[in-house]
Amino acid sequence: MHDLIIIGGGPAGVAAGVYAARKRLKSVLVTEEFGGQSTVSEGIENWIGTVRIAGPELAHSLKAHLEAYKGDVVEVVEGDRVEKLEKAADGFSVSTRDGKSFAGRAVLIASGAGRKKLAIPGADTFENKGVTYCASCDGPLFSGQDVVVVGGGNAGFETAAQLLAYCKSVTLIHRRDSFKADAITVEKVLAHPNMTALTNTEPVEVKGDKFVSGLVVKNIETGETRELAITGVFAEIGVIPNTDYARGVVDLDTVGRVVTNPRNQTTSVEGIWAAGDATDELYHQNNIAAGDAVKALEDIYQWTMRNR
Ligand SMILES: Cc1cc2nc3c(=O)[nH]c(=O)nc-3n(C[C@H](O)[C@H](O)[C@H](O)COP(=O)(O)OP(=O)(O)OC[C@H]3O[C@@H](n4cnc5c(N)ncnc54)[C@H](O)[C@@H]3O)c2cc1C
Numbered sequence: 001m002h003d004l005i006i007i008g009g010g011p012a013g014v015a016a017g018v019y020a021a022r023k024r025l026k027s028v029l030v031t032e033e034f035g036g037q038s039t040v041s042e043g044i045e046n047w048i049g050t051v052r053i054a055g056p057e058l059a060h061s062l063k064a065h066l067e068a069y070k071g072d073v074v075e076v077v078e079g080d081r082v083e084k085l086e087k088a089a090d091g092f093s094v095s096t097r098d099g100k101s102f103a104g105r106a107v108l109i110a111s112g113a114g115r116k117k118l119a120i121p122g123a124d125t126f127e128n129k130g131v132t133y134c135a136s137c138d139g140p141l142f143s144g145q146d147v148v149v150v151g152g153g154n155a156g157f158e159t160a161a162q163l164l165a166y167c168k169s170v171t172l173i174h175r176r177d178s179f180k181a182d183a184i185t186v187e188k189v190l191a192h193p194n195m196t197a198l199t200n201t202e203p204v205e206v207k208g209d210k211f212v213s214g215l216v217v218k219n220i221e222t223g224e225t226r227e228l229a230i231t232g233v234f235a236e237i238g239v240i241p242n243t244d245y246a247r248g249v250v251d252l253d254t255v256g257r258v259v260t261n262p263r264n265q266t267t268s269v270e271g272i273w274a275a276g277d278a279t280d281e282l283y284h285q286n287n288i289a290a291g292d293a294v295k296a297l298e299d300i301y302q303w304t305m306r307n308r
Pocket of ligand 1: 007008009011013030031032041043044046047081082083111112113114137138237275276284286
């Protein structure tokens with residue numbers, strides 16, 4: 001029986017693992033891989049305390065940090081995937097794709113999320129070559145360029161607002177006739193002279209040679225297609241949280257993120273905490289994921305001491 005089962009090895013999971021080791025909480029951390037979503041990034045420039053770090057290097061340093069402190073307190077299971085989380089007699093049990101199972105009094109869900117990807121020709125080929133899913137990470141690379149944002153929700157408009165600070169022009173396309181984003185945000189963003197929005201419009205194909213040079217879009221009402229001459233495509237069409245294994249056990253919001261109390265990362269079930277992109281936290285960044293996990297560990301430690 002472990003004190004704690006940590007699911008995930010991104011910034012949230014690793015921060016939790018390091019704190020668990022230092023607090024001598026007998027834990028197991030199960031992760032498919034180390035580093036999390038931003039490991040695909042060429043350069044991360046906002047990981048506090050580090051001027052710039054390449055994604056794979058971040059993964060390496062997170063793993064090394066955990067390895068340095070885990071001792072015989074934190075068992076690490078890498079390359080496996082949690083497929084089921086269940087309530088058990090005196091805590092929880094977790095089972096994995098490779099047939100392992102673990103019992104723990106507490107669980108931290110830190111399995112993050114994946115961005116919903118554009119499912120159109122060229123989107124895969126040009127991913128990280130002009131097609132991107134994170135404006136605060138990659139936006140500055142497109143300084144002075146013409147770019148498109150796909151998605152008319154708050155994420156799309158916030159992305160457009162960020163990009164307007166340095167891009168030559170931003171065209172936002174949205175497949176419906178009205179935007180899902182808050183009216184005040186829409187109004188503010190659309191007032192910018194370098195901003196254009198196209199409603200009833202969907203992306204059809206990403207064009208380019210080595211890098212993106214255009215996006216073919218289609219007007220859903222008229223059927224007319226045309227190519228926008230742009231060099232960046234920022235897709236903000238939603239996220240898919242990695243929480244299927246927790247469905248039915250803990251409360252999830254309408255898009256599958258674990259509902260948490262932001263004061264201490266507790267969930268609807270006593271004994272289960274969650275941190276990072278797997279949760280309904282408003283902002284998704286590496287530092288926030290790690291910070292939320294630290295908050296959770298402080299709380300898990302107190303709870304464990306009371307319940308041991
Ligand atoms: C392309 C891109 C670039 C980004 N760049 C930046 C940036 O520059 N700066 C910044 O602050 N933020 C950036 N972000 C956002 C940042 O990556 C996330 O906010 C952060 O990674 C969230 O950390 P996390 O630990 O909650 O989850 P994740 O990073 O998603 O990590 C989840 C971990 O859990 C594992 N996992 C998933 N499911 C399971 C399962 N069922 N069982 C076991 N393990 C599982 C995964 O292998 C992964 O290791 C970027 C995001 C993207 C998509």
